[in-house]
Amino acid sequence: xxxxxxxxxxxxxxxxxxxxxxxxxxxxxxxxxxxxxxxxxxxxxxxxxxxxxxxxxxxxxxxxxxxxxxxxxxxxxxxxxxxxxxxxxxxxxxxxxxxxxxxxxxxxxxxxxxxxxxxxxxxxxxxxxxxxxxxxxxxxxxxxxxxxxxxxxxxxxxxxxxxxxxxxxxxxxxxxxxxxxxxxxxxxxxxxxxxxxxxxxxxxxxxxxxxxxxxxxxxxxxxxxxxxxxxxxxxxxxxxxxxxxxxxxxxxxxxxxxxxxxxxxxxxxxxxxxxxxxxxxxxxxxxxxxxxxxxxxxxxxxxxxxxxxxxxxxxxxxxxxxxxxxxxxxxxxxxxxxxxxxxxxxxxxxxxxxxxxxxxxxxxxxxxxxxxxxxxxxxxxxxxxxxxxxxxxxxxxxxxxxxxxxxxxxxxxx
Amino acid sequence: xxxxxxxxxxxxxxxxxxxxxxxxxxxxxxxxxxxxxxxxxxxxxxxxxxxxxxxxxxxxxxxxxxxxxxxxxxxxxxxxxxxxxxxxxxxxxxxxxxxxxxxxxxxxxxxxxxxxxxxxxxxxxxxxxxxxxxxxxxxxxxxxxxxxxxxxxxxxxxxxxxxxxxxxxxxxxxxxxxxxxxxxxxxxxxxxxxxxxxxxxxxxxxxxxxxxxxxxxxxxxxx
Numbered sequence: 001x002x003x004x005x006x007x008x009x010x011x012x013x014x015x016x017x018x019x020x021x022x023x024x025x026x027x028x029x030x031x032x033x034x035x036x037x038x039x040x041x042x043x044x045x046x047x048x049x050x051x052x053x054x055x056x057x058x059x060x061x062x063x064x065x066x067x068x069x070x071x072x073x074x075x076x077x078x079x080x081x082x083x084x085x086x087x088x089x090x091x092x093x094x095x096x097x098x099x100x101x102x103x104x105x106x107x108x109x110x111x112x113x114x115x116x117x118x119x120x121x122x123x124x125x126x127x128x129x130x131x132x133x134x135x136x137x138x139x140x141x142x143x144x145x146x147x148x149x150x151x152x153x154x155x156x157x158x159x160x161x162x163x164x165x166x167x168x169x170x171x172x173x174x175x176x177x178x179x180x181x182x183x184x185x186x187x188x189x190x191x192x193x194x195x196x197x198x199x200x201x202x203x204x205x206x207x208x209x210x211x212x213x214x215x216x217x218x219x220x221x222x223x224x225x226x227x228x229x230x231x232x233x234x235x236x237x238x239x240x241x242x243x244x245x246x247x248x249x250x251x252x253x254x255x256x257x258x259x260x261x262x263x264x265x266x267x268x269x270x271x272x273x274x275x276x277x278x279x280x281x282x283x284x285x286x287x288x289x290x291x292x293x294x295x296x297x298x299x300x301x302x303x304x305x306x307x308x309x310x311x312x313x314x315x316x317x318x319x320x321x322x323x324x325x326x327x328x329x330x331x332x333x334x335x336x337x338x339x340x341x342x343x344x345x346x347x348x349x350x351x352x353x354x355x356x357x358x359x360x361x362x363x364x365x366x367x368x369x370x371x372x373x374x375x376x377x378x379x380x381x382x383x384x385x386x387x388x389x390x391x392x393x394x395x396x397x398x399x400x401x402x403x404x405x406x407x408x409x410x411x412x413x414x
Numbered sequence: 415x416x417x418x419x420x421x422x423x424x425x426x427x428x429x430x431x432x433x434x435x436x437x438x439x440x441x442x443x444x445x446x447x448x449x450x451x452x453x454x455x456x457x458x459x460x461x462x463x464x465x466x467x468x469x470x471x472x473x474x475x476x477x478x479x480x481x482x483x484x485x486x487x488x489x490x491x492x493x494x495x496x497x498x499x500x501x502x503x504x505x506x507x508x509x510x511x512x513x514x515x516x517x518x519x520x521x522x523x524x525x526x527x528x529x530x531x532x533x534x535x536x537x538x539x540x541x542x543x544x545x546x547x548x549x550x551x552x553x554x555x556x557x558x559x560x561x562x563x564x565x566x567x568x569x570x571x572x573x574x575x576x577x578x579x580x581x582x583x584x585x586x587x588x589x590x591x592x593x594x595x596x597x598x599x600x601x602x603x604x605x606x607x608x609x610x611x612x613x614x615x616x617x618x619x620x621x622x623x624x625x626x627x628x629x630x631x632x633x634x635x636x637x
Contacts, residue, residue, distance in 0.1 A: 009523060016511065016512070020511045320507070321509055323507075324507045324508075324509065324520075325520070325524070326468075326492065326495075327466070327468065327495065327501050327507070328495070328496065328501070328520060328521055328523070328524050328525075328565075329492055329493065329494075329495040329496020329497070329499075329524035329525055330492060330496075330523075330524045331489055331492045331493075331524075332488065332489065332492070334524065407468050408463050408468050408469060411503070411507065
């Protein structure tokens with residue numbers, strides 16, 4: 001009991017010091033509160049956004065891989081825009097599909113932007129001509145109707161499946177199924193509507209899908225010098241996600257051979273895996289989050305300087321108290337610890353309130369702007385320990401100054 | 415109890431040296447009640463600071479309770495203050511935000527004594543048990559000084575040093591404080607050293623040491 005109270009006594013003294021100037025302590029705490037809550041709120045918004053974007057990418061599947069045409073190299077080494085070369089063909093897609101040890105589903109894509117007209121509504125959207133394999137490749141589901149079948153593909157049926165955004169724009173609350181839709185020069189019948197995937201670039205939500213064979217009737221298809229049918233891109237699903245680097249290399253080799261590229265020539269196509277995209281986005285978002293946190297940390301630093309300022313004032317103001325305590329036999333370390341605990345206590349309380357406030361603001365942001373926020377435990381622990389650390393760091397000098405006051409002079413201090 | 419031998423205290427002021435004490439020697443026996451008198455600037459406050467282990471002499475030796483303290487470091491001095499010395503100041507020096515009782519407990523805190531009943535006992539002894547929870551600002555000057563005496567007494571130190579204990583009081587409360595100190599001395603056989611320039615108060619003590627120009631001018635027994 002004796003030992004216990006001896007350990008607790010400095011805390012009692014510090015509490016007395018803090019509560020003797022309530023408003024001042026409160027204002028000091030406020031600086032830390034704002035700093036910590038800013039760190040927590042901004043970091044959680046950043047982390048939430050990161051998680052959100054990653055989740056959207058994941059809905060397309062991390063095992064998705066896309067092959068797009070490279071840029072065309074004109075005479076004299078003038079490079080055109082990416083995708084300007086006409087190198088990918090139906091035959092390439094067929095060759096990839098034969099590699100059943102590498103890929104599970106392969107979808108050739110032949111797409112154009114077209115004006116869609118349905119009754120009095122119209123819009124511009126990408127019309128994607130593909131095969132039924134597009135459904136497993138992109139993990140698609142229909143909310144109503146069905147995707148077109150192999151039979152539709154072989155016959156070149158004039159049928160269309162709408163992305164959720166397209167369906168909403170053209171038909172609103174009306175039933176799109178069975179309606180006729182004009183795509184440029186052809187008219188198709190709507191047979192299905194897809195479930196929403198969330199807005200990420202290249203999302204199927206903003207597209208219309210028709211059989212590739214039907215697309216060929218609407219849009220003239222180019223042929224290569226060797227007579228192969230040119231398509232826009234190829235999407236595929238890899239068999240083993242852990243092996244995606246190897247698969248990417250195999251596909252690259254296959255296409256280089258098919259395109260008869262000499263060893264010194266650059267690829268005339270690009271293979272992009274969703275996994276890579278996710279990693280890149282994740283890295284970028286993490287950097288952004290760190291940047292947000294760093295900006296918020298500046299306010300925490302300012303709060304810490306506020307603590308130091310108040311502690312210096314407090315030491316000066318309580319010089320006589322320090323003298324009295326020393327005359328009564330207080331060691332330098334007793335005084336030092338008392339003031340150090342005081343400043344650590346101020347910033348700890350500020351940190352805890354800051355966590356609550358930051359958490360609250362993150363929650364509010366997620367409710368009001370329906371943004372996803374993510375308060376992670378590690379940020380909370382970090383913010384609280386950093387605030388206590390700040391208290392100790394910025395309290396160190398004032399406490400040291402207090403502890404080395406000469407008792408005789410301190411007692412004379414008015 | 416207290417033995418000063420050839421104490422010198424020199425303060426450097428710029429490049430000059432100010433000799434405040436110039437060979438002070440005296441002995442105070444256990445249980446004595448001694449007044450130290452002298453005009454201002456005579457060095458009596460410096461003597462009190464040395465006696466109270468708030469400072470160390472430039473040269474000479476000082477034994478308290480048989481222990482040489484003139485060469486101790488600040489940590490060891492603080493320990494001696496905590497265990498052996500009770501102060502009563504002219505300015506009372508109570509912490510304004512603490513109650514009378516908490517102020518008395520403060521005297522125990524650094525002495526590592528958690529005998530809280532002795533704080534209450536101490537307050538009772540100076541007749542302020544009923545004002546234990548009042549703050550210093552709610553007490554009269556005389557009462558504040560009694561709290562300060564209770565604080566000095568609580569840890570039961572062998573030596574109590576009083577620096578002009580009545581200097582800030584009207585003569586009536588001053589007399590009360592002096593009679594309280596003298597009766598406490600008589601009851602408890604503590605060693606009590608009082609600094610004063612009031613001859614009336616000095617004569618209430620058993621012995622008067624006169625200090626002048628940093629030296630003991632006269633050391634007389636009071637009849």
